[in-house]
Each structure stands twice: as structure tokens, then as C-alpha cells.
Amino acid sequence: MATAKRQQPLAKPNLKTRMRAYVRDHARVLLFSLGKLYRTPFASSFTLLMIAIALALPACLYVLLNNLQTVTHKLDNAGQISLFLHSKTPESAIEQLTNKLNDHAKVSTVRYIPADLALQEFKKLSEFDELLEGLPSNPLPPTLVVTPIDSVKKIEPLNELKNEFQTLANVEQVQLDMQWLQRLQAITDIIRRAITAVGIMLGLSVLLVVGNSIRLDIENRRAEIEVTKLIGASDRFIRRPFLYGGMWFGLLGGVLALLLVFIVLLVIKQPAQELIGLYNSDFVLKLPSFTQSISLVGSSIFLGLFGSWLAVGHRIAKIQPS
Amino acid sequence: MIELQNVTKRYPGNREALTHLDLTIEQGEMAFLTGPSGAGKSTLLKLIAAIERPTRGQVFINRKNITKIPKRKVPALRRHMGVVFQDHHLLHDRNVFDNVSLPLQIAGFAQVDINRRVRAALDKVDLLDKEQMMPITLSGGEQQRVGIARAVVHKPAILLADEPTGNLDPELSAEIMRLFSDFNQVGVTVLIASHDLELIKRMQKRIIRLRAGECIDSQKTHSAQDFEILN
Numbered sequence: 001m002a003t004a005k006r007q008q009p010l011a012k013p014n015l016k017t018r019m020r021a022y023v024r025d026h027a028r029v030l031l032f033s034l035g036k037l038y039r040t041p042f043a044s045s046f047t048l049l050m051i052a053i054a055l056a057l058p059a060c061l062y063v064l065l066n067n068l069q070t071v072t073h074k075l076d077n078a079g080q081i082s083l084f085l086h087s088k089t090p091e092s093a094i095e096q097l098t099n100k101l102n103d104h105a106k107v108s109t110v111r112y113i114p115a116d117l118a119l120q121e122f123k124k125l126s127e128f129d130e131l132l133e134g135l136p137s138n139p140l141p142p143t144l145v146v147t148p149i150d151s152v153k154k155i156e157p158l159n160e161l162k163n164e165f166q167t168l169a170n171v172e173q174v175q176l177d178m179q180w181l182q183r184l185q186a187i188t189d190i191i192r193r194a195i196t197a198v199g200i201m202l203g204l205s206v207l208l209v210v211g212n213s214i215r216l217d218i219e220n221r222r223a224e225i226e227v228t229k230l231i232g233a234s235d236r237f238i239r240r241p242f243l244y245g246g247m248w249f250g251l252l253g254g255v256l257a258l259l260l261v262f263i264v265l266l267v268i269k270q271p272a273q274e275l276i277g278l279y280n281s282d283f284v285l286k287l288p289s290f291t292q293s294i295s296l297v298g299s300s301i302f303l304g305l306f307g308s309w310l311a312v313g314h315r316i317a318k319i320q321p322s
Numbered sequence: 323m324i325e326l327q328n329v330t331k332r333y334p335g336n337r338e339a340l341t342h343l344d345l346t347i348e349q350g351e352m353a354f355l356t357g358p359s360g361a362g363k364s365t366l367l368k369l370i371a372a373i374e375r376p377t378r379g380q381v382f383i384n385r386k387n388i389t390k391i392p393k394r395k396v397p398a399l400r401r402h403m404g405v406v407f408q409d410h411h412l413l414h415d416r417n418v419f420d421n422v423s424l425p426l427q428i429a430g431f432a433q434v435d436i437n438r439r440v441r442a443a444l445d446k447v448d449l450l451d452k453e454q455m456m457p458i459t460l461s462g463g464e465q466q467r468v469g470i471a472r473a474v475v476h477k478p479a480i481l482l483a484d485e486p487t488g489n490l491d492p493e494l495s496a497e498i499m500r501l502f503s504d505f506n507q508v509g510v511t512v513l514i515a516s517h518d519l520e521l522i523k524r525m526q527k528r529i530i531r532l533r534a535g536e537c538i539d540s541q542k543t544h545s546a547q548d549f550e551i552l553n
Contacts, residue, residue: 007508010439010477013431021430028427039415227411230371231472232401233428234394317393321373 026240033244036217037252047213051253051300054206056260058199059296063265063288065191067272070286079158081165082175083144087115089170094142097170101144106152106161111145118143141172155182203303210249210307214242218315226321235316242312243305250304254297261288261296323349323480323511324370329379331365339365341536343379347513349479352506354522355515357532363515366532367482370513371405372396384479401429404473406483410465412457418444418468419453425476443471447501463494470501474510481505483514487521495521503527 013021037044085094094112101110113121118140123129148161162176218225225238269285276283288296324347331340340362347353355363368374369381372388380389388399404425412421422443426436444450447467457465466486473481483502487495499514499521506512516522522529531538 005508007477007505007510009479010431013429013435017432018430021427021432024433025427025430036415223411224413227413228424228428229397230373230400230405230411231425231428232397232399232403233424234397237428321371 025237029240029244033241034248036241036245037248043213047209047249048253048256050209051206051249051304052256052260054202054209055254055257055296055300056264058195058202059257059261059288060264061191061195061198063261063286063292065188065195067286068188068191079148079152079154079181080177081146081148081158081162082177083146083165083168083171084141084173084175085144085170086172087138087141089142093170094144097168098144100168101146106148106157107146108149109147111147113143113145115140115142155185203299206250206253206300206303207307207310210246210304211311213249214246214308214311215315217245218242218311218319222319225316225319229319230321238316239312242316243308246304246306246308246311247301248304249308250301251297253304254300257300258288258293258296323347323351323384324513325382325385326366326369326376327380327382329369329376329381331362331369331374332377340369340376341534343537345530345537347511349511350506350509351528352503352512352525353514353528353530354525355513355530355532356517356519356522357538358517361532361534363517363532364484367484367513367515370480371403371482372399397428401425401476402478403480403482404476404478406466406469406473406481406486408485408488410457410469412465412468412472414456414458416456417453418449418455418457418460421457421468422453422471422475424472429476439475439477440471443475446474446504447471463490463497466490466494466498467501470498474505479511481510481512483512483516485516486514487516487518492521496524499525 085097098110098112101107115138119132119138122140123132126132146165148158152158152161158176162174165171165174228238265285265287272285273283324345326343326345329340329343329345330338332338343362343366345366355366357363365374369376370383372391376389380387382388383399384402391399413424419440423436423440426439431439440453441450444453447470449464449467449471452460452464452468457468460468466489470486473483481502486502487498490498495518502512502514503525514522
């Protein structure tokens with residue numbers, strides 16, 4: 001038999017070539033894993049919808065809560081402090097007190113309601129005007145209504161301010177009408193915590209959903225993984241498409257979740273504005289900001305990657321050709 | 323090239339697949355591994371490809387002891403080999419070209435080299451016109467040739483095959499064997515497990531006969547007459 005030319009072994013590619021091949025492989029796997037979702041449309045859309053709904057629910061609640069908080073901020077008479085003065089306080093002392101309060105760093109405006117005016121207003125608002133006519137003297141005291149600056153409009157500082165006003169001369173009683181504010185704050189606090197808890201639980205479920213579908217994918221490709229290992233692929237090489245698969249689940253699920261949030265908010269925008277408009281005329285339902293949208297999609301990508309990383313774990317290392 | 327020293331392989335359940343086996347296959351040699359099922363043919367191939375580890379004894383590939391090779395070094399070892407399976411193990415979600423190019427992708431070759439090498443390998447197995455086809459659309463013989471192209475595309479020094487003609491008719495089987503012989507001609511060390519005695523007799527190469535985990539005969543060459551005696 002004729003002597004054939006001996007085969008020359010292939011030279012190992014140099015570092016630069018291998019680096020380039022590495023980047024190329026990432027790009028290839030990126031597209032390949034996206035194509036994989038496309039080739040299994042039913043299973044993929046199922047998983048994506050589950051992710052989207054699980055993320056859209058807490059996101060919607062969060063946006064609504066944010067809106068609720070801006071509403072409470074806008075209600076100006078929240079946190080007003082009424083200073084009831086001794087009925088015999090002379091006008092000059094009241095003027096002095098008004099100026100003093102106006103100069104106070106934590107005070108935004110001071111409104112003086114003389115005793116007569118208070119009586120007139122009360123008459124207008126109540127149905128006791130005839131009864132009140134019969135009174136020998138005005139039972140209402142002169143009142144100073146103090147609106148604190150915005151940063152003070154919280155329960156703690158308001159209470160401090162109230163105690164401070166209590167010590168002023170001629171002040172008989174200080175009333176802080178904040179019971180409803182306290183309630184509202186307590187309620188929003190509970191809601192915030194509930195949303196956080198729901199968010200964490202649903203985030204976990206996203207982790208499980210992604211992890212489970214990646215795990216199934218690995219099981220379905222067991223034979224393929226074994227072959228690839230026999231050809232000399234490293235675990236990292238084999239892991240890559242699964243991690244990218246999780247990344248795509250996260251990205252697409254996150255975008256879908258964002259879409260759902262916008263749809264839900266646009267649906268309730270009109271009635272919500274009508275309702276809240278009754279209390280506060282210039283209310284506009286705020287949609288999620290750009291940063292909020294990005295962080296929703298970002299955390300979804302993180303959950304997808306993390307979920308697939310958990311699923312891949314040592315599973316790939318355990319699959320060995322046999 | 324391939325050397326086994328006093329190798330014993332015992333599987334869980336105390337079944338001994340190989341018993342005190344000594345075997346040397348020289349560089350550039352072509353050998354057939356035969357014997358009844360359960361004789362240890364597959365186990366022997368698995369030890370060489372580091373799929374299994376020997377219970378006792380030592381395995382050397384290219385003078386390197388791979389008996390206790392760490393797991394992370396196994397992929398690099400396998401890149402120096404080509405493996406052909408009975409059921410070809412092609413990946414069905416990609417076309418012929420992508421199947422064959424896989425070993426080169428893994429090793430990180432440049433795309434131009436990949437294209438060149440894949441076409442050369444496909445040309446060698448006479449499938450150049452099928453590179454864009456999906457494996458599922460090919461015949462059994464063609465699929466096996468794709469598997470061979472994938473096993474040789476990175477020019478491995480060692481080519482292992484486990485019953486490569488198991489599912490093929492005699493004519494196709496002979497063709498496949500001729501291919502292996504061609505690779506051996508250019509210096510590749512070839513080891514083929516097969517129970518098709520008729521076929522391997524005709525190849526006139528070294529035949530290693532195993533029975534119950536022991537090497538009962540390992541002559542360098544056999545004439546057809548020897549076989550009559552052996553059988």
C-alpha cells in the first residue's frame with residue numbers, strides 16, 4: 001500500500017484566537033438559547049407568563065402605594081397644629097405670638113382666627129346657629145392655626161413641636177389633629193411590609209419557576225451533555241447555554257411584567273384619578289419611572305440568572321458519560 | 323501510545339469487568355477489540371477515555387499516567403481523542419456542520435480554521451454536500467459518517483470506536499472500516515471494539531480478544547487461517 005502522508009496534529013490555537021473564540025461562543029450561545037425559547041413556544045410562553053405575573057403583582061402594588069403616599073403628602077391640612085389661646089389674651093400679645101411663630105424655623109404659615117370669626121364659621125357649618133345666638137358670650141377662644149414646614153409633617157417631630165407650643169405664654173391648649181394621619185401612616189406601613197413580603201415570596205417563586213424549567217431542560221439534554229463531555233467540553237462550556245437560558249427568561253419575563261404593570265395602571269388610572277380628585281384636585285396617577293422600570297427588569301434578570309445557576313449547580317458536574 | 327498495566331475494573335456489586343489486564347497499543351497501530359458481550363470491551367474503551375477509573379492498575383496515554391487524573395483535566399485529555407459510538411450520538415438540534423464543528427468550537431479555534439477543518443473532515447467521509455442538513459434527515463450510514471467526521475475533525479492522535487458498525491448492513495460496515503483504516507494510514511492510533519468477526523478478519527489488523535475480563539489472545543496480526551483455529 002502506498003505510504004500516505006502522516007497527519008500533522010493541529011496546532012493549539014493561540015491565546016488571542018482562543019479569547020476571540022470565547023467571546024464568539026458567548027455570542028453564539030446568547031442567540032442559541034434565545035432560539036431555544038422560540039423553538040418551544042408553548043413551554044416558553046408558559047414560563048414567561050408565570051414570571052411576568054409573579055413580578056407584576058408586587059410591582060403594581062408598589063406603584064399604587066407610592067401614589068397613595070404622594071396623595072397624603074399633598075393634603076396640606078395634614079399635620080396642622082391649632083393653638084387655642086386664653087380668651088382674654090390682648091390683641092397685641094396675639095400679634096407678638098403670631099410674629100414669633102412666623103419666625104420659627106419649623107413653621108411655614110400661621111393663620112389667626114379671632115374668636116368672633118371662629119364663632120361665625122362655626123355657625124355657618126353647624127345647625128346650631130339659633131342655639132348659639134342665645135349664648136351670653138362667645139365660648140370659642142381665639143385660635144392660631146400653624147402649618148409646619150413639610151419636613152416636620154411626621155408624627156414624631158409634630159409631637160415635639162406640639163409640646164414646644166404648649167409652653168408658650170397665653171396658649172391654653174394645643175391640639176394636633178393627626179389621628180387620621182397616624183392611622184394612614186400605620187396603614188401604609190402595614191401595606192408596605194405586606195408588599196415587601198409578597199414581593200419576596202413571589203421573587204422566590206420566580207427563582208423556582210426558572211430553576212425548574214432549566215432543570216427540566218438539563219434532564220432533557222442529558223444525552224447531549226454526555227456526548228459533549230466525551231468530546232472534551234468543560235463543565236463551564238456546557239453550563240453556558242443554560243445560564244443564558246435563565247437570563248433570557250428573566251429579561252423577557254421582566255419586560256412582560258413591566259408591560260402588565262403599565263396595562264393595569266392605565267386601566268385603573270381614570271377611576272383612581274376621579275376618586276382621589278375628590279380630595280385633591282390636581283392628582284395625577286404616577287406611572288413607574290424609568291429607573292423603577294429598569295430596576296424591575298434588572299431584578300428579573302438577576303432572578304433568572306440566579307435561578308438557573310441554582311438549577312445548574314453541580315448537576316452538570318454529576319452528569320458523566322457512561 | 324495506550325498502555326494498561328495490570329488493570330482490574332470492578333463495578334459496584336463486585337462484578338469484575340476486567341481482571342489483571344496488560345495491554346499495549348503502539349503509536350500508529352490499528353487494533354480491534356473483540357469478544358462476547360460482557361467480556362469488557364466497552365469497559366476497556368471507557369478506561370482509555372477516562373470515563374471510568376480502574377479499580378487497580380495503571381493506564382497510560384501517550385506515556386502520561388491518567389489513572390488518577392483530576393476531573394478538571396479530563397476535558398483536555400479527551401480533546402486528544404476522537405470517539406465514535408454505535409448510535410452516533412449526534413445533536414439533533416443543529417445541522418451536520420455544527421455537529422462536526424463542535425470539538426473545534428470547544429477547543430476555541432478561529433472560525434476560518436473551523437470552516438476549513440469541518441469541510442475537510444466532511445469531504446473525507448464524503449458528506450460535503452450535506453453540511454446544512456439536519457442529522458435526522460440522513461440515513462443510518464450517513465449519520466455514522468457524520469459521527470466519524472466529528473471524531474476526527476480536530477485531528478486526534480487516538481481514535482476510539484465502540485461497535486461503530488453495529489447497526490449497519492455489511493456493505494456499509496466495510497465502508498466505515500475502510501474509513502478507519504484510512505485514518506490509521508495517516509498515523510492515527512485506532513482502537514475499535516466490534517463483535518463482527520467476519521468483517522475484522524478481513525481487515526488484517528491486530529485483534530485483541532477478551533473473554534470474561536481477561537485478554538485471551540492479542541496477536542499482532544492474524545491470517546484468516548489463524549481464525550479458523552481460534553474459533
